[in-house]
Amino acid sequence: MRRQRLPFPRDPYWLDARFPGQCSKCAAPIKTGAPIFYYPNSKTIFCDGEDCGKHEARQVEAALFDERMCAV
Numbered sequence: 001m002r003r004q005r006l007p008f009p010r011d012p013y014w015l016d017a018r019f020p021g022q023c024s025k026c027a028a029p030i031k032t033g034a035p036i037f038y039y040p041n042s043k044t045i046f047c048d049g050e051d052c053g054k055h056e057a058r059q060v061e062a063a064l065f066d067e068r069m070c071a072v
């Protein structure tokens with residue numbers, strides 16, 4: 001199932017950090033193997049905090065939902 005139109009050039013997604021990093025929002029350190037929300041387009045990562053990755057994920061889900069509703 002592929003979407004016809006994408007709100008983002010590439011969809012962000014959850015993955016496990018392959019190297020240590022830092023949350024783009026709260027600046028929390030991210031350990032290898034920690035769940036992160038990753039934007040391939042901007043190479044931005046967020047931790048899985050409610051105000052960070054989970055918040056971003058909800059925004060993306062909402063955008064994709066609207067996109068699907070508008071497409072039909």
Ligand SMILES: [Zn+2]
Pocket residue numbers: 023024025026027028046047048049051052053
């Ligand atoms: Zn964070």
